[in-house]
Amino acid sequence: MSQKIRDIMTSSPVTVPEQTSVHDAARRMRDADIGDVLVMDDGRMCGMITDRDLVVRALAEGLDPDWTPVGDICSTELISVGPDDDVGHAVDLMRHHALRRLPVMDDGRPVGVVSLGDLAMDRDPRSALADISSAEPNS
Template identity: 60%
Template sequence: MTQHVRDVMTARPVTVEPVASVASVARVMRDENIGAVLVAEQERLRGLVSDRDLVVRVLAEGGDPERTTVGDACSGDLVTVGPDDELRQAVAAMREHAVRRVPVVDGERNVVGVVSLADLAIERDPDSALGDISAAKPNR
């Protein structure tokens, strides 16, 4: 049976406006126990910012996390998939572009979800180390 992106994606992912400060987004990531958020304006995808982006693009460059916006730190050139795409297409896109997360958008680039490497591990190989770790409760 063919699986679709909508079958494994995280629906209603955390999104932030491009004007949000890096510090505020870091706190959102901590509070939500996530490693990335989608950057959107009025639900239209503008970018994705990961915890690594915040470190490499802002902190390591001496940026002020209270004054630097996620709009300045996010990846804007994104690979996306649609909710009705076959899951194998999302996997192929992740492999080809060496990314761990792919935003899911409708035809108008409105954010409807995100599919991550962890989602795939839990769905396809829950007994693997990655599947096990991804399904575990956070250790705060």
Template identity: 50%
Template structure:
């Protein structure tokens, strides 16, 4: 069983600039089959915007996702872990802060993401969440894929 965050994390990150529209973020999420993007300026992590943020902090309030920026709805200053941190620390931080994803940073550089889905695949591979996290994305008519929560 993996002991360190680096053994479980997804090493790639997808980022948008703070002024990117929510539509841009959603299109990236769909194209890359992910549920979040990082909001960054000049390599500095400013926040995380999730598919849920877009739905609940913008669309549900009737705002135009073409005109609202990612910075306006993101979670600023997200809780982060380091690649050398124990996996149990990531689990505890997710519980404490009620989040499903944590950016992984190393000396101020964002190097990956760890999600509740990543943890399920590693820690409980026979669970429903692990099955969902490993499954291929469904396709909607007219789209290449859909984002699924991880």
């Protein structure tokens, strides 16, 4: 029997409204020790923003993190998986689209995120990526 996304995903994803400032989104990531938040518009997911997006799309462009909304810099063309999809399907999508994270959607609402680290810890727990993914957070 193939393994399902629900078995390895990080559940209860952190979400923010699209008008949330980049600064507030960064604090949410820091406080939750995560590298992404899902961006919501009127109850539906409209994007995803990662720690790398904060640097490349906001700070490096000179945007004011206190006034720039995440909706202006988030990725909006999202590829997602469902909780009952096979893990192999997520691997194929991540490989094909060069993605590090996939939102997990159930009935149109986000229920989790599956990351390269989740896959590494599941597929090869002795790999360097699994070690890094399971390490204590930086202070």
